[in-house]
Amino acid sequence: MLNSPVWHPFTQHGIEPPMRRAVSARGAFITDAEGNRTFDAISSWWVTTHGHRHPTITAAIEQAARTLNQVIFAEYTHDAAEQLARGLLAVAPPGLAQVFYSDSGSTAVEVALKMALGHFFNRGQKRHRIVVLEHSYHGDTIGTMSVGARGVFNLPFTPLMFEVERLPFPDGSGARMLEAFETLCRSGDVAALLIEPLVLGAGGMCMYRPALLTALRDIATRHGVLLIADEVMTGWGRTGTMFACSQAKISPDILCTSKGLTGGSLPLAATLATADIFESHLSTDRAKMFFHSSSYTANPIACSAGLANLEVWKTEPVQGRIDRIAHQLEGLLVATGNTVENPRRTGTIAAVDLVVGDSGYLSDVAPRLRAFFRSRHMLIRPLGNVVYLMPPYCSGADEIGAAWDTILEAAEAVSKGKL
Numbered sequence: 001m002l003n004s005p006v007w008h009p010f011t012q013h014g015i016e017p018p019m020r021r022a023v024s025a026r027g028a029f030i031t032d033a034e035g036n037r038t039f040d041a042i043s044s045w046w047v048t049t050h051g052h053r054h055p056t057i058t059a060a061i062e063q064a065a066r067t068l069n070q071v072i073f074a075e076y077t078h079d080a081a082e083q084l085a086r087g088l089l090a091v092a093p094p095g096l097a098q099v100f101y102s103d104s105g106s107t108a109v110e111v112a113l114k115m116a117l118g119h120f121f122n123r124g125q126k127r128h129r130i131v132v133l134e135h136s137y138h139g140d141t142i143g144t145m146s147v148g149a150r151g152v153f154n155l156p157f158t159p160l161m162f163e164v165e166r167l168p169f170p171d172g173s174g175a176r177m178l179e180a181f182e183t184l185c186r187s188g189d190v191a192a193l194l195i196e197p198l199v200l201g202a203g204g205m206c207m208y209r210p211a212l213l214t215a216l217r218d219i220a221t222r223h224g225v226l227l228i229a230d231e232v233m234t235g236w237g238r239t240g241t242m243f244a245c246s247q248a249k250i251s252p253d254i255l256c257t258s259k260g261l262t263g264g265s266l267p268l269a270a271t272l273a274t275a276d277i278f279e280s281h282l283s284t285d286r287a288k289m290f291f292h293s294s295s296y297t298a299n300p301i302a303c304s305a306g307l308a309n310l311e312v313w314k315t316e317p318v319q320g321r322i323d324r325i326a327h328q329l330e331g332l333l334v335a336t337g338n339t340v341e342n343p344r345r346t347g348t349i350a351a352v353d354l355v356v357g358d359s360g361y362l363s364d365v366a367p368r369l370r371a372f373f374r375s376r377h378m379l380i381r382p383l384g385n386v387v388y389l390m391p392p393y394c395s396g397a398d399e400i401g402a403a404w405d406t407i408l409e410a411a412e413a414v415s416k417g418k419l
Contacts, residue, residue, distance in 0.1 A: 106139025236260030
């Protein structure tokens with residue numbers, strides 16, 4: 001009999017132990033009801049960039065709550081939304097001009113897909129196909145499951161999902177992927193390429209070179225295909241720069257951001273689009289308006305947290321912290337030993353593959369690994385046999401080193417059949 005009415009995400013309550021009860025969090029640590037301090041080595045599912053309860057962001061939330069809580073964004077605008085939109089466009093790749101708010105990474109991508117299809121529909125162009133990359137993940141709504149990899153995550157919902165075209169994940173030169181995209185584009189009915197730039201997160205921390213992203217952008221441009229960059233995870237410094245697209249020296253037509261947008265403090269998402277896409281929905285014909293909203297669109301308190309996050313980036317040495325962590329992770333990867341395979345890093349994301357027989361997401365090794373990490377007071381959640389770190393930028397070298405040692409200790413135990 002469960003002792004709680006709460007249904008937790010990605011949790012099989014039939015076999016999982018009772019949830020620990022968090023009572024406080026600060027910096028890179030979460031404290032539970034028993035007083036245990038756990039190092040948040042994955043930034044609480046990749047959202048907590050600067051650390052928990054950053055004082056600048058916390059103060060902005062407190063101040064905003066005294067003025068506005070929620071106002072209908074179809075009838076009003078407000079200063080926090082206006083200022084945040086301008087701030088986002090200032091730090092985003094050049095060429096983006098309009099900001100549409102939503103509340104999660106999944107909804108940001110749903111908005112992007114609808115923008116792309118509406119753009120061509122309103123212009124009378126018969127483009128409807130969406131192209132994605134193999135192993136991709138873009139969310140858990142019906143639309144975002146449709147454009148993600150098919151598998152155990154979404155098998156029960158297959159009848160509801162639409163079909164998309166899938167490019168092979170690049171190996172080596174990536175020539176096979178680029179050739180496949182070029183061939184698809186020649187059909188003339190491709191609307192958009194939706195891609196996670198440089199790192200495919202939930203698909204197993206799969207990484208590829210910026211040059212391949214540049215080449216995909218070139219092909220899309222030649223054929224009039226929109227490029228949608230899902231920077232929900234890769235944005236806000238995770239890949240080493242504010243947005244991953246900048247490493248390929250490209251600008252997408254649509255960019256999706258969430259997670260680190262508020263420093264991990266409150267749910268908020270934004271979909272940034274070019275003026276061309278906005279103008280295709282701009283008309284005296286009400287039927288051409290962009291039909292999308294959520295009840296909490298541009299929540300003033302969340303937007304204020306987003307503004308404070310931008311202030312942290314302006315006034316604190318965030319890039320220096322990112323560079324320091326990236327340098328340390330690169331050094332740790334060099335000495336991984338033979339109990340792991342495929343050591344890799346992009347920015348502050350480092351990953352290895354454990355050598356196990358069953359390497360899928362439902363691999364039996366994953367729950368055992370999580371239990372092992374919990375016993376060491378480390379919050380690390382493997383993706384099947386893929387184990388990764390994505391620490392908050394406030395993390396110290398000792399904490400990151402200890403987390404990596406714990407991963408290698410677990411790998412050694414797995415290789416000897418002790419875990």
